[in-house]
Amino acid sequence: MAAGKPCYIMIYSKRFTELLIRAGETKAFSFSCYNPENHFVVEIQKSIDCMSGLCPFGEVQLEPPTSVLPTLNRTFIWDVKAHKRIGLELQFSHPRLRQIGPRESCPDGVTHSISGRIDATEVRIGTFCSNGTVSRIKMQEGVKMALHLPWFLHRNTSGFSIANRSSIKRLCIIESVFEGEGSATLMSANYPEGFPEDELMTWQFVIPAPLRASVSFLDFNVSNCEKKEERVEYYIPGSTTNPEVFKLEDKQPGNMAGNFNLSLQGCDQDVQNPGILRLRFQVLVQHPQNESNTTYKVDLSKERDMSVTIEPRPVRLSRKFTPGCFVCLDSRSCSTNVTLASGSKHKISFLCDDLTRLWMNAEKTLSCLDHRYCLRKSYSLQVPRDLLQLPVQLHNFSWKLLVPKDSLSLALVPAQKLQQHTQERPCNTSFSYSMASTVPGKNLYFGSFCSGGSIEQIQMKQNISVTLRTFAPNFQQDLSRQDLTVSFIPHFKEDSVFMVTPDKKNKVYLRTPNWDRGLPSLSSVSWNISVPRDQVACLTFLKERTGLVCQTGRAYMIIQEQRTHAEEIFSLEEEVLPKPTFRHHSFWVNISNCSPVSGKQLDLLFWVTLTPRTVDLNVLIIAVVGGGALLLFALGLIICCVKKKKKNINKGLTVGIYNNNINTQMPMQPNKFQKGRKDNESHVYDVIEDTMVYGHLLQNSNGSFHQPEVDTYRPFQGPMEDCPPSPPPICSRAPTKKLATDEPSPDVPPESESEPYTFSHPSQKDGSNENTSIPLLSVQEPEKSAK
Structure with a gap:
């Protein structure tokens, strides 16, 4: 028949969609299609009552044999009923079973579905495939076993047997046997639904002598308990505290040698809101490692607001068995990842064949709550030494720097100048610093920086995170030469300022x-x-x-x-x-x-x-020639002035007054010189030349003055300005204006290069002969002219 058309069971030209054949009956039938295996499945159900008679213990046979059944997908179901005080055991020969989740399937199509019974309620123990570690399952009060075989598989044995056991006083016991390195994933009853209320379930693990086992919980939930407490219990060989009791959220034991048991205990749940108790866990068995006998001490007792996490690196999944990497606290509480909190001391050991499969990430918060206390204070952003001595690589160490809003800002000063990572000049160092804003809604990443550059300081406006990221194992040697210091500085408006x-x-x-x-x-x-x-x-x-x-x-x-x-x-x-x-x-x-x-x-x-x-060179020659000519002209002018002075000295009393109280700073201008003129001696003269006193007599015929040079300009060598230029208003539509580099600002008066001297004639008040000026030269009587 064409694909997609219905298929029917044909009996004497009558069509049926299902057919029931009871024990002792014989029926002949056919199918109306060529591929009935895609439309039908045959179920063979057999009920065994062990309450009224003896149970048929031993190997379970497939009845009827698969050879007499049509080539359809076949499901054999055995429903065994037993008394509450009777325990039944399903034994699986090779291959042993492997438990799978509800959405998983078996590669060969052979599936074992096993259920137990609590009074009239059926409890699903789990679904299993071949090629695993589960060798026996013990249950109390009956068992229901369903074996699904695909239509193309020719198999005449069930692969399990039933045995009688004494009461196990719990829902079930699952035995898992390891013959070498490997792992097993197991689940609680009814997973992923809730574990039955106030029930007990146990797993027994058989571990060869030279191997070690570690348990890690992959997924779990706890219910709302009214009485008792949900927990897991371990019976570990050599332990003096058996059973060792753990909460489901605790780190589970690892590095265990020999056989051990793990039990899950439920509680009396709240009737109104019972919740769900479920557990999925993994047992990893591997050879002991050298690091498992070495203990590392990590002292974080003096640290505050810091956490350290040791976890596996992201790797590609492989079908081959890969030994696990566990971090153990106090050598027994092991997990694939461990978080160390500040304020405590920790003892760590590793159960791992290759420690490069692990790395370490840390985070620390430095916050300022009172800006008056934090202002100008500095802190060094350094990795604690105890973390650097661990045999796992430090991947990231992040510092969260928090400041009061609009009160303080941050300044980062490296011990060695930093380089910004760019495509033109990438960072090629063993570590770098990544800096980003942590202000909500401020998606601002400042960049990645490494040592060996030209950046001396980075100032940030608000809260930021600084992340040290490593790239090579030798970063510890480079890190010893690098230090980053953060200071709390007065608040500024820029998002960031780089000093280069x-x-x-x-x-x-x-x-x-x-x-x-x-x-x-x-x-x-x-x-x-x-x-x-x-x-x-x-x-x-x-x-x-x-x-x-x-x-x-x-x-x-x-x-x-x-x-x-x-x-x-x-x-x-x-x-x-x-x-x-x-x-x-x-x-x-x-x-x-x-x-x-x-x-x-x-x-x-x-x-x-x-x-x-x-x-x-041309400018230099012109300057030298011009300077020489000016010098000769000045000498000649001085000689002429001296002669003229001697001829006209009797024309009146003219005194040059030097006033040292004059303000030498321009108004509205900051003091740019480190040493003011009142603090140095550049204005003190032992002798004042006559030309200085009688400079007004040097006026030439066209009314201009020949003024001598009284000071020499020196280039400014003081500190540069600290504030960046203020940008124009963001929403302004004013036209752009450019100023030449040599054009002064329009609101700043030009600086004068002349010395601030005052020349004046002494004056007398009417009716007074008192002289209030300070003469700098002795006064001589004028000579009478010869007649």
């Missing part, structure tokens, strides 16, 4: 945070680039345009030299990014983002290179 001192030999590559996803909306980041006095910095951007389209607000980049305060403002949405430019002084680069439209992002990459500062 470029290397004279290498390019310094820098990129905006969130490189893969783009700088978050309305975020701002600054770089403080220090340029040595004998160097010139070249600033280069990777792209000509950002391709940014703003939905709200504007995106700007500001480049500001710290010495001249000249700002160059660029619209990142409209303008072309600057070509490579040379910077002779330290400068700021500030980038502020808008709210971009969907699909657009702001990501900028730039680099800084240093070259030695050179002086133009």
Whole structure:
């Protein structure tokens, strides 16, 4: 028949969908299709009553034999009823059984479904396949066994036998025998539904002498108990505290030598809300390892707000047996992963054939609750030594740094300058630091950094996480030379500020945070680039345009030299990014983002290179020649003035007054010199030349003055400014304005290079002959002219 059409059982041209044949009956039938195995299954049910008579103990036969049955999927069912005080035992010859979950299937199609009985209630013990470790199952008060055989398998034996046993006083006992290394996964009765209320179930494990066994719970639930307590009990050879009682949430025993028992005990459940008790666990049997006899002490008693987890690395699953890796506390409580809490001391041993299959992750929180106490305090971000002496690799160590909102910010200072990981210059070290914001809704990843760069300090606005990530086993040697210190500093508005001192030999590559996803909306980041006095910095951007389209607000980049305060403002949405430019002084680069439209992002990459500062030879020659000519002119002028002074000294009393109380600082300007003029002696003169006193007489015919040079300009060598340039308002639509580097700020008066001296004539008040001035030269009577 065509596929998809119904198939029927035909008896004398009559069609049936099912057929029941009782004992002693004979019926002839056929099928209306060519593939009846896809439509029908034959069930052979046999009831055995051990309450009214003797049980047919021994090997169970397949009756009728499979050879006389149609080639259909066959299911043999044996239902054995027994008294409550009678125990029945199912014995399985080779191959032994392997328990499977409710959604699993057997590779060869042969399935054993075993159930027990509590009064009139049937309890499912489990479903099993071939090629496992289960050798016997003991039950009380009867058993129901169903053997499913596929239609293509020619098998004439059941593979099990029934034996009589004394009362076991529990629901069932499952025996699991190991002949070598291996593992077994077993489940509680009725799994994944609830274990029967107030019942007891036991597993017996037979372990060869040279091997060790470890138990780990894969999945479990506990019910709501009114009386007693749900628990597991172990009978372990050599234990002085048998039975050893554990809660289901406890770490289970490991590294056990010899046979042992594991029992699951239920409780009296709450009638209104009983809950579900269930358990799925694994027993791993393997050879003892060298590390199993070594104990490591980890002292975390002085640590606070820290947790350490030792767990397996992610690996690909393999069908071959793989010995397990267990971490044991106090040599008996073992698990595939262990979490160590701060404030305590721990003893650890390992049951693992290859410790590289394990790694360690840790997390610590440093928080500031009172900004008055935390301000200016520093803490070292170091891994505790006890963790580094463990024989497993440290994968991640994360520090969560928390500060009061709008009160404090964070500054990270490395012992060795850091390099930002970029595609142009990737980190090739054994460890690195990853930094990201932990503020809810602030998806800001600052980047990955390693030692060997030019970043001296990183300042973060709010809460962040710093994660030390290792890549090579030798990271411990490199880590000893690296230290990261965090300080609590006054709050600032930038999301992050990077202090950079470029290397004279290498390019310094820098990129905006969130490189893969783009700088978050309305975020701002600054770089403080220090340029040595004998160097010139070249600033280069990777792209000509950002391709940014703003939905709200504007995106700007500001480049500001710290010495001249000249700002160059660029619209990142409209303008072309600057070509490579040379910077002779330290400068700021500030980038502020808008709210971009969907699909657009702001990501900028730039680099800084240093070259030695050179002086133009032509300019130097002109300056020398010009300076010499000016010197000769000044000497001649002084001689002329002295002669003229001697001729006109009798024309009146003119005294030069030096006033040292004059304010030498420009208004509204910060003091840029480390040492003020009142603190040094550059304004003190032993002798004041006549030309200084009578400078007003040097006026030439066209009314201009020849003023002598009274001071020499020296380049500023003091500290650079700390604050980054303030960006324009984000939502401003004002046109972009560029200022030349040599153009002063419009609201700052120009600095004067002349010395602040005051020259005046002495004056007398009317009716008074008192002289209030301080003469600097002796007064001589004028000579009378010869007649």
